[in-house]
Amino acid sequence: MTDAGTTIRERDRLDIGTAEEGACSSTDTMREAAREAGKSDILDRYEADYPVGPHDQPQSMCPAFGSLRVGLRMRRTATVLSGSACCVYGLTFTSHFYGARRTVGYVPFSSETLVTGKLFEDIKEAVEGLADPELYDAIVVTNLCVPTASGVPLRLLKKEINGVRIIGIDVPGFGVPTHAEAKDILAGAMLNYARTEAEEGPVAAPGNRSDRPTVTLLGEMFPADPVGIGQMLEPLGLAAGPVVPTREWRELYGALDCAVVAAMHPFYTASIREFTAAGRSVVGSAPVGAEGTAAWLDTVGDACGIAKDKVRRAKDRFIPAIRGALAAAPVNGRITVSGYEGSELLVARLLIESGADVPYVGTACPRTQWSDPDREWLEAKGVRVNYRASLQEDIAAVEEFGPDLAIGTTPVVQHAKQKAIPALYFTNLISARPLMGPAGAGSLAQVVNAAMGNKDRFARMSAFFDGVGKEHGAGVWEDLPEDRPAFKKKYAALNEAARKAAEAVGE
Numbered sequence: 001m002t003d004a005g006t007t008i009r010e011r012d013r014l015d016i017g018t019a020e021e022g023a024c025s026s027t028d029t030m031r032e033a034a035r036e037a038g039k040s041d042i043l044d045r046y047e048a049d050y051p052v053g054p055h056d057q058p059q060s061m062c063p064a065f066g067s068l069r070v071g072l073r074m075r076r077t078a079t080v081l082s083g084s085a086c087c088v089y090g091l092t093f094t095s096h097f098y099g100a101r102r103t104v105g106y107v108p109f110s111s112e113t114l115v116t117g118k119l120f121e122d123i124k125e126a127v128e129g130l131a132d133p134e135l136y137d138a139i140v141v142t143n144l145c146v147p148t149a150s151g152v153p154l155r156l157l158k159k160e161i162n163g164v165r166i167i168g169i170d171v172p173g174f175g176v177p178t179h180a181e182a183k184d185i186l187a188g189a190m191l192n193y194a195r196t197e198a199e200e201g202p203v204a205a206p207g208n209r210s211d212r213p214t215v216t217l218l219g220e221m222f223p224a225d226p227v228g229i230g231q232m233l234e235p236l237g238l239a240a241g242p243v244v245p246t247r248e249w250r251e252l253y254g255a256l257d258c259a260v261v262a263a264m265h266p267f268y269t270a271s272i273r274e275f276t277a278a279g280r281s282v283v284g285s286a287p288v289g290a291e292g293t294a295a296w297l298d299t300v301g302d303a304c305g306i307a308k309d310k311v312r313r314a315k316d317r318f319i320p321a322i323r324g325a326l327a328a329a330p331v332n333g334r335i336t337v338s339g340y341e342g343s344e345l346l347v348a349r350l351l352i353e354s355g356a357d358v359p360y361v362g363t364a365c366p367r368t369q370w371s372d373p374d375r376e377w378l379e380a381k382g383v384r385v386n387y388r389a390s391l392q393e394d395i396a397a398v399e400e401f402g403p404d405l406a407i408g409t410t411p412v413v414q415h416a417k418q419k420a421i422p423a424l425y426f427t428n429l430i431s432a433r434p435l436m437g438p439a440g441a442g443s444l445a446q447v448v449n450a451a452m453g454n455k456d457r458f459a460r461m462s463a464f465f466d467g468v469g470k471e472h473g474a475g476v477w478e479d480l481p482e483d484r485p486a487f488k489k490k491y492a493a494l495n496e497a498a499r500k501a502a503e504a505v506g507e
Helices: 027-049 064-073 085-097 111-116 118-130 145-149 179-200 224-236 250-256 269-277 289-304 308-328 344-353 369-380 391-401 410-418 426-430 445-452 455-464 485-505
Strands: 077-082 138-143 164-170 214-218 239-244 260-263 334-339 357-363 384-387 405-408 423-425
Touching: 027 145, 027 179, 064 077, 064 085, 064 138, 064 179, 077 085, 077 118, 111 118, 118 138, 138 179, 164 179, 179 250, 179 269, 214 224, 214 250, 214 269, 224 239, 224 289, 224 308, 239 250, 260 269, 260 289, 289 308, 289 344, 289 369, 334 344, 334 391, 334 426, 344 357, 344 369, 344 426, 357 391, 369 384, 384 391, 391 405, 391 410, 405 410, 405 426, 405 445, 410 423, 423 426, 423 445
Parallel strands: 077 138, 138 164, 214 239, 214 260, 334 357, 334 405, 357 384, 405 423
Antiparallel strands: none
């Protein structure tokens, strides 16, 4: 019962607005908390190394996936995560989906352990129990968003326990733009550690050490590419050195002991800083296509002081073979290229030399001086190069140019296929092929031409399903369902509240 004069309270309503698509709605709050907790120097370094402008942070997978994957690929390296259980589950699931066959350590937390500092003690205890020199050369401990925002001080961990190196890094989603750059964070931290060891005294020799000056290859690449690069360097009296990120600790010493560093992925800023501190010069671009290979050999030759006639003989040997391979596997059609791996500009160059019309290249990675050779070459061909590209911009490019094929991330591929445009997922179908030298020439033609050949098939499918509706109205209905955006907003708010509650208690 209610008295006649009593004001009836209206139902509580929660209006959370619209969170930025693809980003955590508490990003600014967590960034501010991290600074107040003593992480300003780390965040300032990340802002300098990985600038986001002119666009906001790209929509990508959790950046910590990149550093996690680097650690899991290294032999005799243990990986420990500290973060919310839901985040750790997602990261380990994705890592195992991509072929990791190694346990990922996890230090859980509660509100009590987080605010009292007990979480750091738990991490310290876990690392001490794991540090077995018979099993490991190094242990990588990674703070995810919540421990970083709370100021968990991984820098206070011992640098070495029982002869096992301890490397602590912060990889928060609110401070690292993409998973590709998180690879650089761990690679740079390891190079820094290895460089310090080498400066302090003798270190273990790499297992496969060349007797010739080497070119360190910076950035993940298809396994056949370093072999092909080594063949092209041989006439110059050089050899292909380790690929960074490396597969074992000793390779870090070999990577640092090089004649020059080739930044195949030009956004590895932290790693480049370590090579520069070691007195090594860095060159950009890569031996992709005929023109790209010729220019790259010239650049490497200049950096290493190789005689011009040696470089000319190397080009005379390999450039005709590359041109022949490109001519034998032409690509005819308009293709838009986008992705978040960092090799998008190289792929576009190869496609153009194969005969394709590439009007647009979008990459989630930033512009650096080491990507300028590729950017300048592409822009001279009339290509629009978009750094820190957002999903909306990549999709807008598909709409604008109406390509015969769209290469991009999963949502770009989905959008294109809904428009009956053939599309290929960059990471699994393009990165999984050689790109460099004669082996790379023509390597994309088969998959690209096969995809473009499905245009008529897409058109038939689109016509067959025409009129069956979409989104909430998908299907065949006597009475079309009514869209209820208010319900969606309500449950989005409840889901967000539940997510924050779970995150707060670390469960």
